[in-house]
Amino acid sequence: MTKNLTLAIEDELLDRARIIAAIRRTSVNAMVREFLEREVKRESSVAARMEKWNDRFKASDQNSQRRERRVSGDKPTFDREEFYEEVMRERGLL
Template sequence: MTKNITLAIDEDLLDKARVLAAMRRTSVNELVRGFLQREVNREAHQASRAEAWGRVFDAADASAEARGKEIDDQVPLVDREELYGEVMHERGLL
């Protein structure tokens, strides 16, 4: 179900948006809808990636603890190759 909204923008910007919409053979409404959809999708994708990286780092921390290493902010828990391996494993590529 679609809802109507009121949007207040500068007249010059609206004129430019109308020209852009005409060049793309669409409407200003569709341009705004597309922009908002892309922003929402981008934000959701970033949140999903952050969550996935959180799982990778949690697994790396747990792995380091299992190997008896103390967690210290000054000392890396895993080296580059270990982190790469964790990411590849998380993605099911190893």
């Protein structure tokens, strides 16, 4: 279902938009709709990437906590090689 939307823009901007729309053989309405679709898709993509990274950070934190429990004595709490292998496995590269 489509809804009507009223925009308030300067006359000169509308005139230029109409010229661009004519060159592209479309309408200003279609250009605005496509712009909004792109922006919503981009924002959704950014949100999905952020969620994915947050999941990875949480998993990394959990793995780090497990490592800390295993470490005793003088051993470091962070093992670069072990972390690298975990990241590579998560990405399906190992």
